Amino acid sequence: MLTVAGLRSYSVEDEEEEKALQAFEEKIDGEDESDKEANKLNVEYYEPKPGDVVVGVVVSGDENKLDIDMGADLLATMLTKEVLRLYDKEMEFLDLNKDAESFMVNGKMGLVKYDNAVCDGPGPGQPIVETGTVLFAEVLGRRLGGRPLLTTRRLFRWLAWHRVRQIKRLNEPIEVRVSEWNTGGLLTRIEGLRAFLPKGELLNRANNFTEWKEYVGCRIFVQITRIVEAKNDVILSERRAWEMLYLREGTLLDGTVTKIFPFGAQIRIGDTNRCGLLHVSNITRARVTSVSDLLVVGEKVKVLVVKSNFPNKISLSIADLESVPGLFISNKEKVFSEAKIMAKKYRQKLPVIKGVARPLPAPVPRSECAPTTDLPFDKESSMYANWKWFKFERE
Incomplete structure (x- = not known):
């Protein structure tokens, strides 16, 4: 009897403990569900508006469209026709076979092909760019299903004009x-x-x-x-x-004598139709009795660009290429063979003005270079409406 009673007493207590434990677990589960619901309600998504400039990442796509994550509640859609076309006939005139390092030199303009991102054209079932590519675009609106619709065309046009204005200012x-x-x-x-x-x-x-x-x-x-x-x-x-490239003071040029005057000679520069004046005082440092005794029409010469006393006139010199005064009269060939060395010495003597590389361009009317958009191209964090939804890291 004692044994049975003891067993019954233990079973009742155990059952009560299990009920209490179950109630506690249900309470915890309920709180977890409440927290999950609260967290869902606290999630912030970017709300796209027509006209917004955004940054997004390609997550999937095919030959007709791209699916882009830009921090909104739904993936955005970009139709292939709205992607900047990098496979048109115009690409024949761009340096697609150059790598970025060799291409980035003064005076070079164009596009460099990035093989890992850009395709030659959309193939069956293949997107125009690969998954993971970062694109910058403008929000056009929403499709019937609610997904945002994007385009890169107008934004890239704005960026292109911004770059052209920068080039002109340089x-x-x-x-x-x-x-x-x-x-x-x-x-x-x-x-x-x-x-x-x-x-x-x-x-x-x-x-x-x-x-x-x-x-x-x-x-x-x-x-x-x-x-x-x-x-x-x-x-x-x-x-x-x-x-700007060839008429800087101290530049050595090849020329041809085209006319002889009592006061000097007209020199045609290279294969161009531009001519400069070689004044009699700049032919040699020795005394010159007659220009025609030293030069003849059609003769090839080397000349140095020197400062002109007249605006918009090209002034040339051979005298500054002489290592010895009067050498041009006795030995023309030696003057021309030493021309590069003497031109370098001439340039080294030119005064260096810090902070001034060359004359600035004349001011132009504001209407000529006024941008058609007020986008802050030089400050990305304020330019892109969804910038705070992204975290960029260096590899």
Whole structure:
């Protein structure tokens, strides 16, 4: 009896403990569920608005569209036609086979192909760019299913104009490749934007259609002279670029005597149609009785660009290439053979003005270079509406 009673007493106590434990666990589970619900309610998503500029990561896609995560409650959609087309015919005129390090030199402009991200074109079931690619885009709105719709076209156009304005402010010659021609001049592209080089701004004018066609595919240095974004105008000049590159004081040039004057000689520079004056006082440091005794029309010479006393005039010198005064009269060949050394010595004597590399461009009307957007391109954290939803790390 005692044994049975003892067993019954133990069973009742055990049952009560189990009930208490079960009640406690249910309470804990209930609190966990409440916490989960609360956490769900506290999750913040980026709310896309039409016109927002955003950054996103490609998570999937096919030949028709890309699925992009940009921190919103739903993945965004970008149709293939809204992706900046990196496989059009224009790419024939870009340096796709150059690596970034060798391409990043002064005066170089264009796009460098990144093989790990950019495809030659969409294949069956394949997206135009690979998963993990970071894209910058503009929100167009939402699709019927609620997913945001994105485009890169307008944003990249804004960025292109921003870069062109930067290039113009730098006032530096840049190298471009001629893609087309017409009777008014040549066409090329800078940052993907069409740019026009009027025939009056060419260093050597073309005289017939054959000469115009020969320009296509050629590389030339140009300088941006005018920008009117509202009219899609980017105007170039080859003459100004050439002057900035080759008419600096101390530059050694090859030339040809084209005319003889009592006061000097006219020298055609290289293969261009530009000419400079070689004054009689700059032919040699010795006394000159007659210019025609020292130079003849058609003679090839080496000349040094020197400071001109007249604006917009090219002044040249041979006298500054003489290692000994009067050497040009007795030994022309020696003067020309020592020309590089003497030109270097001349440049070393030029005064160095700190902080001033070259004359600044003349101010232009505000309407010519006024941007059509007020996006803060130089401050990404405020430019992109969903920036705080991303964390960027270096590999």
